Amino acid sequence: MSMVRPEELADRLAIIDVLNRYARGIDRCDLEVLRSVWWPQAKADYGTGEIDALAWSDGVVPALAAMRRTQHFLGNMLIDIDGSTATAETYCRAWHEVDSPAGPQEMEVGGRYLDRLERREGDWRLLHRRYVLDWSRNGPSTAQWDGPLYGTLTRHGKRMPDDPSYTGD
Amino acid sequence: MTAPLDPRVALLLDKIACTELVHRLARGIDRCDADLVRAVFHPDATDDHGMYQGTAADFVPWVMEVLAGMRRTQHVIGNVLIEVDGDKAKGEAYFIAHHHIPGPDGAGDNFMVAAGRYLDRFERRDGEWRISHRHAVYDWSTIAPSTDMWDRAAMPGYPFGERGHADPSYPHFTGA
Numbered sequence: 001m002s003m004v005r006p007e008e009l010a011d012r013l014a015i016i017d018v019l020n021r022y023a024r025g026i027d028r029c030d031l032e033v034l035r036s037v038w039w040p041q042a043k044a045d046y047g048t049g050e051i052d053a054l055a056w057s058d059g060v061v062p063a064l065a066a067m068r069r070t071q072h073f074l075g076n077m078l079i080d081i082d083g084s085t086a087t088a089e090t091y092c093r094a095w096h097e098v099d100s101p102a103g104p105q106e107m108e109v110g111g112r113y114l115d116r117l118e119r120r121e122g123d124w125r126l127l128h129r130r131y132v133l134d135w136s137r138n139g140p141s142t143a144q145w146d147g148p149l150y151g152t153l154t155r156h157g158k159r160m161p162d163d164p165s166y167t168g169d
Numbered sequence: 170m171t172a173p174l175d176p177r178v179a180l181l182l183d184k185i186a187c188t189e190l191v192h193r194l195a196r197g198i199d200r201c202d203a204d205l206v207r208a209v210f211h212p213d214a215t216d217d218h219g220m221y222q223g224t225a226a227d228f229v230p231w232v233m234e235v236l237a238g239m240r241r242t243q244h245v246i247g248n249v250l251i252e253v254d255g256d257k258a259k260g261e262a263y264f265i266a267h268h269h270i271p272g273p274d275g276a277g278d279n280f281m282v283a284a285g286r287y288l289d290r291f292e293r294r295d296g297e298w299r300i301s302h303r304h305a306v307y308d309w310s311t312i313a314p315s316t317d318m319w320d321r322a323a324m325p326g327y328p329f330g331e332r333g334h335a336d337p338s339y340p341h342f343t344g345a
Contacts, residue, residue, distance in 0.1 A: 004185050006178055012185065047327045075245035075265075076192040080342060089196070089338050091245050093265070110243045110267050112330065114341040132337055134199075134243045134330035135269050137280055138316040 008081045014124045015079055015117055019090050022113075022126070023072040028166075029159040031061045039118060039125045046131045053129065065159060068097040068104060068141075084119040085127075097141050104141035110134040183258060184251040186298040187291045191262045194300070195244040201236050201332040203229050210300050211292060217304045225303070240269040240278065241330060251291075258291040258298070269315060278315035284308050 004012065018037050025034030034057045038044075042053035064070060075091040089112055096107040116128040144150050155164055174182070190209045197205030206229050210216075214225035221231050236242065247263040268281045285307040292301040321329050328337055339345075 004182055004189070006174055006182060009178065009181060009185075045328070073245070073247075075247055076195050078189065078192050078196060078342075087342055087344070089341065091195075091243065093243075093245050093267075110245070112338065114338055130328060130337065130341070132328045132330050133319065135241060135267055135280070136317050136319060138318055 011081050011086070011119065011124065012079055014119075015081070015086055015088065016077060018117065018124050018126060019074060019077060019088065019113070019115070023074055023092075025057075026060070026064060026072050027070050027157075028163055029061050029065045031057060034061065037126050039120070039127050042125070042127050042129070044129045044131075047133070053126065066098075068099060069157060070097075071095045071157075086115075086117040086119075086124070088115045088117065089113070090115065097143060102140070104143070106137075106139055106141045106143070108137040110136070180253055183253045183293070183298065187251045187253075187258050187260055187289070188249045188262075190291065190298060190300055191246055191249060191260065191287065191289065194303075195246055195264070196338075198232065198236065198244055199242050199330075200336055200338070201233060202334075203233055206232070210303075211294065214299070214301050214303075216302070219305065219307070225300070236332075238270070240271065241332070242269070243267045243330075256293040258293075260287070260289040260291060262287040262289065269317060272314075278317070279312055280315040280317065281310065281312040283310040 021033055022037045024030065025032075025037065035054055038053040038057065040054065043050045044053040044056050045051070046056075071094070073093045073095070075093065076089075077091075078089045080087045092111055092113060094109045094111065096109075098105050098107060111134050112132045114130040114132060115126055117124050118127045145156070155169070157163060160166055194206060194209045196202070197209065207226075210225035212226070216223065216225045216228040218228070218232075221228055244264055244266045247265065249260060249262045251258055251260045263284075263286055265282060265284045268283070270279050270281060272279050285305060288304040288306060289300050290302040291298050319327075319329070321327070330336055
């Protein structure tokens with residue numbers, strides 16, 4: 001991991017945008033945004049083998065929509081740029097609230113995305129993504145939305161097109 | 170002689186270099202990679218973790234021993250503020266550190282989360298930024314019995330994070 005060269009600055013910021021856009025696509029269940037992060041030939045491997053990333057995206061959005069809510073919190077990003085290709089590691093703390101017969105459950109997963117990206121005609125996208133699992137935390141949901149504090153924080157995250165980031169509310 | 174950089178671009182590069190040091194240090198800790206940790210500090214750097222205060226050189230074996238008593242960790246870095254002043258910089262980096270640790274006397278594992286901020290001082294020497302002092306400040310923590318559901322031994326081939334060079338990030342970055 002070398003020092004950043006000035007000419008890489010725009011590339012680096014564009015790559016960070018792609019990484020962030022993935023999380024936005026996932027959490028807002030916005031298929032168009034999610035599909036926009038991949039090249040057509042892109043592959044993804046979440047642990048069950050390499051699959052077509054666009055086909056995976058098409059399938060994962062309804063699966064996410066069936067959950068109550070998710071948040072993919074991206075942290076540390078290490079990005080190596082080599083011409084028009086890049087290699088990256090991004091930390092992610094993914095929080096999910098899902099329904100179960102025993103009531104809503106929280107599933108939190110700490111992991112990392114190991115990515116290869118490519119720039120084509122000025123546009124950076126993912127060519128290959130591997131997901132590494134580091135830890136998980138699971139249990140009955142303790143989410144609270146009312147009461148003296150939470151009850152005053154009324155603007156809740158939603159999925160596309162109802163989220164405040166779309167509606168402007 | 171190349172043209173001097175636009176000062177705004179130069180500032181951006183300095184901030185990225187310092188931020189990357191924070192991220193590389195987290196990676197070194199989570200992978201238990203003493204070489205990676207050492208590489209982010211200047212040779213005369215110092216560290217104050219509260220329970221450890223001393224040189225960064227001695228911090229490395231100290232922290233490796235602490236980590237050896239844990240099963241796995243993930244230090245997620247969030248907000249990073251960097252103030253650059255010539256060849257020196259100050260940083261405040263928020264962290265949420267996750268630790269999966271064996272329980273006492275063979276009891277079940279615990280999952281401990283510690284959150285706080287790294288107050289770093291950076292210095293550029295010979296054109297290279299490194300950390301000259303790290304001060305860890307703790308803001309909050311939680312601990313509870315581990316609810317990790319993965320039976321790693323029964324799931325060979327699954328991409329679990331590892332310590333050291335067994336982690337998939339090593340071949341990933343070397344292109345192997």
